[in-house]
Amino acid sequence: MAHGLESLVLRHTHRIPSPKGSAGEGATAARQFDATLASVGFKLSAELLARLSALSGAAVVHTAKRTLRTVQEMVGDHVRHNAYFIDFPANVPDTEEFWMRCVARALGDDTSRGRVLKHLAHGVLDLLSLPAYGRYQHTYEEMLAAQDELIASAGDRVTVLHLGRDLDDEVTDLYLALAGSTTPLGEEHLRDLQVLAEACALGPQPESIPVRENRAVVNAARLAVGADPLLDTVVDVLRLACALSGGDVTLQEPTRFRGFPRPVRRILLAGLDALVEANPAKLADVHPHREPFKRLGERLHPHEYPQWPHAADVFAVARGEKEARSFDSRVEQLLGESDVVGAAHLLRAAPGKLFRALDRLLRAAVSQEERDAVVAAAVQAAPEVSGRVVLSVREHFQNRERDSGRSRLFVNRRGRGWVAPDARPPVPAAARERLIGALDAEMRRRLPAPGRLLLDPDVLDVALPLSGKATAAGLGVLPRGSLSAVDGERLRFFVYWKQDRRRTDYDLSALLLRSDYSTDSWLSYTSLRAVGGRHSGDVTEAPDGASEFIDLSLGRVRSTFIVPQVNVYAGEGFDETEESFFGFMVRDGEQKGRPFEPRTVRMKSELRGVGRVALPLAFRQEDDGRWSARWLHLYLRGVASANRVEENQVSVSKAVRALVEREYLTVRYLAGLLSGGATAVELWDGGAVPDEPVTYIGLERPEGLAAGSRVITLENLRDLIPD
Template sequence: MDDVIDRGGLEARLIQATLRVPARERASSGGSGRAEGVARQLDAALLTVGFAGSRELLEHVAGLGTGAAVDTAMGVLAAVRRLAGDHVEHNVYFADFPASVPDTLEFWADCLAQALVGADGEGEERDESDEGGPLPRLDTVNLLDLPAYGRYQHSYADLLRRHDDLVASAKDRVTVLHLGGPLPQEAHRLYLRLAASPVPLGEDDRDLLGLLAAYCLDDPQPEDIGVRENRALVNRVRFAHGRPLLVDTVTDVLRLACALSGGDVTLTAPTRFTSLPRADRRALMAALDRVVADQPAKLGDVNRHAGRWKRLGERLHPHEHPGHPHAQDVFAVARGDRRAVSLAGRIEAAFAAGDTAEAVRLLAASPGRLVRGLDRLLRTAGPDQAGLVTGALAEAAPHVAGRVLVGAREHLAARTAPGGARFFANRAARAWAAPDDRAPLDAGAVARAVEVLDAEIAARLPAPERVLVDPAVLEVAVPTGRAPDGGLGVLPRGSTTDVDGERLRFFVHWREARRTTDLDLSVLLLDADFGFHGQLSWTSLSGYGGAHSGDIVEAPEGATEMIDLDLARVTAAYVVPQVNVYHGEGFTELAEAFFGYMTRDTGQEGMPFEARTVRTKSDLTGTGRVALPLVFARHPGTGRWRARWMHLCLSGGISFNRVEDNRVGAGTLARGILERRYLTIGDLVEMMRRRGAAVEHGTAPGPLRPGDLYLGLERPEGLGQEGEVFTPDRFPEIVGG
């Protein structure tokens, strides 16, 4: 597949996903081993964007021929610059930002004056006797129509001349890049990991999985692909090349049909099915026929997506395939010509009849459903049947995905107290909250259920002799939902990290695809009771210890907005950055959109955007129109600030979303995220300690020995090849599928 897939593009994706640089084959003769200067230049260039090459990587580059070394260095630098968001020029409206940001009303008045008098500010005010007639009457003013508002008034070069160089600090981020194996080996390694991921992948990783499935078509394939949407992406490649498919449910075939039409394999958004060649239609019908023939009860699953099945039937023409009668039954059920009661329907009937024992019996056939329905079972069982539920849970737990076990444990832990709020987030990260009017669960029943869940989770963990832990990972949440979308330093929802710096600077960058688009970066400030304290946005440019870089209202070539906070002057208890779609394209429609934050100490100066001060950069995705990436909380005792990942969106309106209008919803979701007790990597470490592992904390553990396990935000140098290393990209694997 090397002749089909761009090597350079694939190498860049691998570097960004793994922080490992594929090794290049050294020339057999001539020009090799003379690239020490290139390696030194690469190391110096990497440091300017917050990265460093490991000793092995730099030695490898130095040993290449000059041409190959230069190609490698340029590819590595381009990949990590994009990873940190440094591949674009981050111009801002106010050239002196964060200094000299004007009062909001004065700024608007100045824009209006420039529109009436002239951009140079030196014209004289006209009166009605001047040529051109009377001044226009301005009953209302649209800021977007003023020439000086919302559009850059200076070039990036002008901005560069206004700022001193960044003063280096020991707190600046340095992310180490390691040397990997040859490209085919690195690609196959990542393919197996993504395909077998125990959690659903983000959009970028799904795209990468499809690319790698084609590249690794002739390599050993994963033994099992548990996440169904991942399976669909691999099946699409296998289907195109006539390889055996991994399908054991009718919905597997439906997802494959969506993939073949370029649609949504998660089944979140509708798919417009395309016409398929007759051979492809026949192959899909055959796959569907085999599934139903082997397990006729699978017909009950058709009801959940009946509308999609009917639309797919219009493309597959089931009547043309009399040799596949079981597949024809699928479409008969979808049309309502045949009745098939689903397992979910029988379970609902048991609950409606008040027959908890029958509900438990039916749920035993679907262990995942049983664990997800624990709250309902415990509510309806009562004290006399709580043991029945716990016993069924013990039998089901070994057959349930780890992320489901962890999610159930987190949920039950909060269900013994009355009141509070119910928190919901769908697959597209759109979230909402509602008052919880359910009666609390019996504390004893919850304790017994949690004990069963903990025992199963602990049994799935690695059994090392020694666990070496970077303290920074102890409060990283165990992944339970969709993996975060691509970026740098992105952690699962519920993860907490310290803010190390005196100034906190948020940034958003976007570039339009087809329509004029205005994204607005804003900050919601909340008091200790999560009530409104203040805000920074295009309608409030300064105050509360912060400053806004200025509103940009269109981005055909890309645009950036920033908000800078002097943390010593912030009096709020919580800070909730958000990105609003004011008008135009949504996050998934834009050519590019990402959010992040930087930290730096007072006196470091530098440009508004400095890649080595970037702590995290995350792509903006989701169907909501208001993105809520993180919430920052001040510790009431120490006064130090900490960040907790949200990865949520509010639906918002089609246009004109503002922080003033969504402050209640954003504050409620922030409260829900902060008050929820997440299962963390630290909890897993404690489970391993109880099972006999020796636990040591530190950031530079030295070479690992066989039987060692290292947990850290990054892989430090000097670990060697022994033991096992888990960094955030592998955290979903710790509990497993």
Template sequence: MRVPLGDGEPGTGSGVARQMDAALVGMGFKATRELLEHVGAFEPRSAMDIARMVIRTVRELVGDTVAHNAYFIRFPKDVPDTVEFWVKCMRDALVPLTIDGRVDLLQLPGYGTYQHTYEELLAAHDELIPSAKDRVTIVHLGGTVEQESARLFRDLAGSVTPLGESDLVLLAELAARTGELPETLPVRDNRAVVNSVRMAAGQPLVFVDTVTDVLRVACHASGGDVTLQERTKFRGFKRRERRVLLAALDAVIADNDGKLGDVTRFAERWKRLGERLHPHEYPQFPCAAEVFAVARGDRRFQSLAGRAEQAYRTEGVVAAASVLSDAPGMLVRSMDRLLREADPAQTEQVLELAGKSLGAVSGRVLCSVREHFANRASPDSARVFASRGRRAWVAGDNRKPLRSMVINRAIRMLDAELLGRVPACERIVIHPDVLDVAVPLSGKATEDGFAVLPRGTRTPVDGDVLRFFTYWRQRRERTDFDLSVLLLNKDFQYAGHVSWTSYDTGGAVYSGDITEAKDGATEFIDVTLDAVSARYIVPQVNIYSGEGFDQVAESMFGWMTRERGQEGAPFEPRTVRTRSDMRGSSRVALPIVFGRDDDGRWTATWTHLYLTGSVNFNRVEGHMSNTSRLARAVYEKRYLTMSYLINLLAVKAGSVTVWEPGVRLAEPVVFIGLDQPEGLPEGSEVFTRDRLNRLVPA
């Protein structure tokens, strides 16, 4: 929410600034005084260029750059009964078109395509009545484009947590523009992106300490998966690029040939890469040649994980822990398994070995393990596993229990280590809305968009009506996305659903089924919160046919809140609370879960997950069991939240205060909140939703 400084001829553009602010207010945004003064200081044409850029950008953020039409022109009013509507379509078709005796809805001329224009839809709705609960997001004035780019590059490159896919693309673009390197590149994915840029320029790789780091660079440079989850087809490399890669490999093995044990994990990829690098042509890098010898099987070398597994089977948990001490991160991540199998005497030894290794483990891993142990006191209703691509699967919790004494001992060790790493801040100001945000341990556990928060974050719902929307635009073939809602009772059992097979179910209404999206299509579902009897609401998007989420030209999901009687068009940008992209590789999207507590208050819990589903014909009825189990597991899990990190910071802070609107601060502060407020003193350091990962201890 920072607008770079503009340029142009000085003049009087105050009228343009006021018009810009009025347009922003209509979309739920508000410019700061500094931004308005900056725009107003240019002559009108230059001021208008800045204003257009700002308005276009915020419209893209909330998804307002496309026409969100609805199938039923008066939605959410006058939506017909499902079967009655189908019968009417058949009558309008004059003759029943059937397949094996069943009606093929897609062949009915009135079904699945808009029967009116977007302009006709807008004319059929009264104007939106303003509400005090409408969202207002502040837009600030930033620095120059160069300053903002450098700041962003430092934040991305120096991140202590993995970045999402789009941020990795942005990091590569920024790395190509600047020759500046941060002091450290803590995350290996980020190193690979920066190093692939350096390799292309013939510069040596930096911060490389394993052979897998070099493999990641080659994958990224070939347009493949830097996380190594998917296989990559390597491109041909120039001679200078080959020298850079082989020199890095040679240096890693020359320092410690034990690192050849990492090769076997990706042996096939190393063999394919060797075909592109021709290591035999570079006798000056003999240690690099050993990597490919191990990959081919000419030299036997057991991996650390293999040695640890062998020690576990033959000598027990303490021997396995001793082997894993050479890889502290792996040891700490294996603590649960080791402690489950240990007797009391062995437990002490395992905890002692783990305690000695904590100092060499990244803060992100420590936070992740801390969250894990906080959930080990009782069995989970189900265990949810998610890939880096956010594909989820559910399994039962069959782990042996851990004694409460062991859990508490492990948690105290982790807390002490993390406390020692947080910085001492003089003055901290906290916005209370940030406290329940899940600690962003990975950018891959979220989606791009507007006001999107990490998986596990729980936020209150402020409004009488929830309105979900999904928009998609197909690229090559006819594509049918279906927005649906699964309603669950207090035991997470089926209580109803809304979809193209059931337009109206006790307080929830569907806008109508659109079955192709050559020019883009939108579907909506309205849920009147005090009218539904369900305890949980699970919106989802199913791919019925056609292209996947990661294949269509555009794909988004979002939700709005309204008060009763607000009217307005189906899509009103200032009522949009969040909008997220959907780019997963699976066929069913489960972006969020809504739950009601015993006092009747509703909250939203982000999930950012996908179910595999079927190739075609996915419906909400077809995967209710998996969806309900997944929703329950995510909803009941205790996530590590920002309140935990803030409590650690508070121990060392000079003062901690809660932000209140209108408060004037005299000295610079460290502000932590979802969005930056107006009026912070010059020199303040700000951590908002896009920078909360910077608070994770290094």
């Protein structure tokens, strides 16, 4: 268990909990550990190296083994990345030449000749019937022997690992940070919170848990140690029941409720009863979740507990036997009567709902008086709305100036994206500007005084993580909409997957688009060579894991966009495989090496979304020839099988355009609010850091920050979002 918690802390914070062991002469072992880390793109901070050097060699080796296992997983080096073409990217054949070579080998094979001739007689070339196609023709060791050694480059990635506090302190801090997060967590972080909550249920707890699914996970852990759950609404009880059943606490997917022990049934029913008795209006919260409440009632047997009649009312409402008029229905009635002012006044009782309805209210208003009333209600309610919602609404209205007539991109909690025409009438400009000004003032009021603020310029165009679901778990991953520079001469994408129960074929492709988002060309298993790029070859099954690569010389690309994608051609979806992830590497000039070199990896993200086409990010060439990455984190629905870049180029182009042309709130926006006040904002040039405590915001933590400094990096970027 301790190793699991150490690994979790390392992944989230890039800190190694203070190593334990007897004192000794561990300097040699520590330097060897540091050198081994360098091979996968990591290094020890000076403070951590000194700490390890003061321990015995055995203690250093113990820490090294645990750490190396974790960092290899972080960067994707824990698996064997073989390539179909043994000396990729050299000697990749033309597609037709390669296929004919496979046909010739099949015709020379007695076991396959008849089958292949039968297909060819009908004018069909079935690639899967060719023994040499889609399956590795060499071992991993043979591939390594055919590759040159990687020559280190100054441009290789170096991720610094820092010295942490004792494990218990690190675990507690991480638990409090995740449980008390003001933004929803992604699926992997929610699973991590579950592990932490079980370890920390009897320890310090966050002052508040604003995100409901986080609360459900914490409540399940509290129940396990005999503590009372934290319940505010009847839906909190429903989420808790989902957590106890191993289901979806976000309520996006149906949960099959388990049979609950009698003590648990009592706790859930007593919680429901107390909530409704204190405020009968909470029964209205049942309506959006009637079906899961009905299924839960079948497991809780409320009729067996007459002492809790208000709990029985919850299930009576779910079954339609008892009326509980919802708040939303009252709002709809007022809007149906064209009473915009009345609707805005009613919504003041639910500030979050008011903010989510602002666009509709302003469009429905027909007079200046009504628009003024809506804006006034929003200004009054703003202090009661969560910072995440305030920022989301601010970003929404920032884009409403130019949304009319354009396409809208919708993305659900699982990353599934789709594009639809925007048929909404515009929001009156004056009202929109007044509202934006008021929201900026509210955010400026909430932002804490950071003291001396030190900013890494590379973080300025990182989108604010208004939801953990707008990103993916992994290394070097930025939130959806972020923009980051790409330095280097060669770009290499990779995908790895390992099937679980059935044959699974993923296809790595890259779509190249012109400035108007029309297709220029592509690289895929049907186009192994194009625009100076090379595809590593199609692998069509992965019982032991499989990898595909695309290598591009950026200097030879004339297209405006490069859009890597992973298509599910056959078999299991991204959320069904045993493991699947995507990433990209950057290499300088003729830097050789294996197809996969961990220290050249700039990003590695898990592929676990719903959809059959994954779009992790897009690369854009600017007018001056420089390249940047725009982070997408999208999954398109695709079709059940045989997804190919040739078939989905239109839908991919629409999705990329909708996202690229949207304006996201970034760290630059918050820095602008801070610089407008009394805070002094300094841009860090990568040199020495101040010798006094600072608030540092950057992609990675620099060495040498003074004690007492507040550090915000990619791992805890959500902390920028105020309550």
